[in-house]
Amino acid sequence: MNYAQTGKSEMAELTKLVTVLAQQVSEIEKKIDNRPSGSYQKPPAARPELSVPDRPPIVCYSCGEPGHISR
Numbered sequence: 001m002n003y004a005q006t007g008k009s010e011m012a013e014l015t016k017l018v019t020v021l022a023q024q025v026s027e028i029e030k031k032i033d034n035r036p037s038g039s040y041q042k043p044p045a046a047r048p049e050l051s052v053p054d055r056p057p058i059v060c061y062s063c064g065e066p067g068h069i070s071r
């Protein structure tokens, strides 16, 4: 039985894989950091429907017509 040796080489393989993955992650992070912020628009923070200037069109769920709502 040479479980010890097998385990060792598996560990080496895993260590290699983890190293490669870590490198790839840091590459991706670099790419994200370099992305121009102008093309990316941050979505407005979601607010409760207290004072939203542009309300989404209301559609009545009773008769299906927009513009009013039915209880």
Ligand SMILES: [Zn+2]
Pocket (backbone or CB within 6 Å): 060, 061, 062, 063, 064, 065, 068, 069, 070
């Ligand atoms: Zn209606």
